Amino acid sequence: MTEWTKRTQNDYTLAFKLAVVEQVEKGELTTGQAQRRYGIQGSSTVLTWMRRHGSSRWRKASSMGKSVQKMSDPSKPVPPEQRIKELELQLKEAQQKAAFFEAVVGVLKRDYGVQIGKKPVGKSSRKSSSKG
Incomplete structure (x- = not known):
């Protein structure tokens, strides 16, 4: 039998939070489904992540529990x-x-060892077609 340990939001990495938020925003999971699937203990933890890291539609009008504020x-x-x-x-x-x-x-x-660099200014990612 595994022992239950209370976790805090600091126990989850930013990458994990962003991945969960992305799945909820895409409609792949609801906040409740994400909570159950990933074993997130707090009932409002995913919603808090949505407000902090998600699209603007999850932002609260204030911390007093008013309705969700849209841009x-x-x-x-x-x-x-x-x-x-x-x-x-x-x-x-x-x-x-x-x-x-x-x-x-x-x-x-x-x-x-992956090298990622910016493209030089003026260079297009599209191949130029020669007209002839």
Whole structure:
């Protein structure tokens, strides 16, 4: 018989959290199914990950338990303060994703010897077709 040990969110790696969030966002699993499949103990842990690492539709209006907040509709005028908050959230997400991808590239280089570089400016990934 295995012994039950209480886990915290710090016991899960960022890569694991992002993988679970991606599966839920794609519709492959519900938050409850993800919790059961991966043995995640907290009933709201996956939802918390969705708010932190998922798309904007999972963000809460506030920490007081109000309804889920969506990014504003671009056709409606938005107060500058709200737009700034939205942009700050987008920036934070982009920075988290960039840090994650840089960590992945670091592991690929260190553990697998894979060299990943940027394409030179002005070079296209498409092959040019010669007209003749």
